[in-house]
Every structure is written in C-alpha cells, then in structure tokens.
Amino acid sequence: MEAGLGSSTHMGAGFPDEGVVFENSALFESFEEVEIHPLDRHRVMKSSKRSRDGENTRVRMKNVVGVIARYMAALQEFRRSVSMKVAFDRVGVDRNTISRTAAIAELSLAAPEVFHALPPWDEKEETLAHYAHRCRQAMDDTIRAKIKTMKTKGDLLPIVSK
Numbered sequence: 001m002e003a004g005l006g007s008s009t010h011m012g013a014g015f016p017d018e019g020v021v022f023e024n025s026a027l028f029e030s031f032e033e034v035e036i037h038p039l040d041r042h043r044v045m046k047s048s049k050r051s052r053d054g055e056n057t058r059v060r061m062k063n064v065v066g067v068i069a070r071y072m073a074a075l076q077e078f079r080r081s082v083s084m085k086v087a088f089d090r091v092g093v094d095r096n097t098i099s100r101t102a103a104i105a106e107l108s109l110a111a112p113e114v115f116h117a118l119p120p121w122d123e124k125e126e127t128l129a130h131y132a133h134r135c136r137q138a139m140d141d142t143i144r145a146k147i148k149t150m151k152t153k154g155d156l157l158p159i160v161s162k
Helices: 026-033 064-080 084-091 095-110 112-117 128-138 141-153
Strands: none
Touching: 064 084, 064 095, 064 128, 084 095, 095 112, 095 128, 095 141, 112 128
16 A cells, blocks of 8 residues: 555545545655745735825925925815824825925915025035025024914914924
8 A cells, every 4th residue: 555655656646535544654744845835825915105095105306396385285285184294194205304394485485575585496506405494594583473473374384393
C-alpha cells in the first residue's frame, strides 16, 4: 500500500477510496512542504491615499493666486462645516500650511490696495513663505484691526499664528 500511495507523480491523478485510513505520515509531509507562493495568493489591493473617494489630493501651491484660492476654499468649507479641522481635511491641506500663508490672503481681502501696492512676487527670487512675511510687514495697526474684526464676523478664517 505504501509503494502505490507514496509516489509523488500520481498525487493529482486520482483520489483514494473514502474507507482507506492512512497510517503513514510520510504521505502527508509532502503536502506540508508544498506552499503557495506569496504572489499566487489572492491579493487585496490597498487603495492609496490619493485615490480615495471623497478626498482631495494635496497639491503644492506655486503662486500667490493658488494660495488665495486655497484659503478661500478652506474658508468656504469652514462656513459649511463645524470645525476648521474638517474644513482643512476636505480641502486637503493642514492647519500649519494655511497658517503660514494666511497673511497673503488676509492682506488681499482686508486691504486690496495695500496688497496691490506691494512689489509682485517673483518665484525665481523669493519663496512664498518670504512673500507672506513681506505681507505681514506691510500690515499696519488699522489693517490688523480690520483683519481681527473680519475674523470675528466670519469673513476670514479664525487662525492665530503660533
């Protein structure tokens, strides 16, 4: 009985009778050695962060117009939702990013004449962070007071720079 059943060339050829009891464990050791290759198993594909439904992808802003548009999108979502965190998640940006560049959008909304009087941003010479710093320096006390009242009214995001 061992000679006929121990042969590995006839494993898939047929099935033994149901009444036969196998006493030789060597027959089953060959099944333990056969492993399914990891690539042959059924794979469940994980969806990447960027392809999930209902979420915007995060995009690097490369100009002042993009920064202002992103701020306005976050402001619009903040008006619809309950918290800034939810609004920033829906827009696809974090709080720190908005906070660092908020001065550009706040100056353009609160005092457009001062904003347009500033020398324009040159992407070859200056970073957006440095331009935001220039916008903060261009704000005087009256503009800061106007920005503060606009934040309390809900016309601007209530972000306080840390």
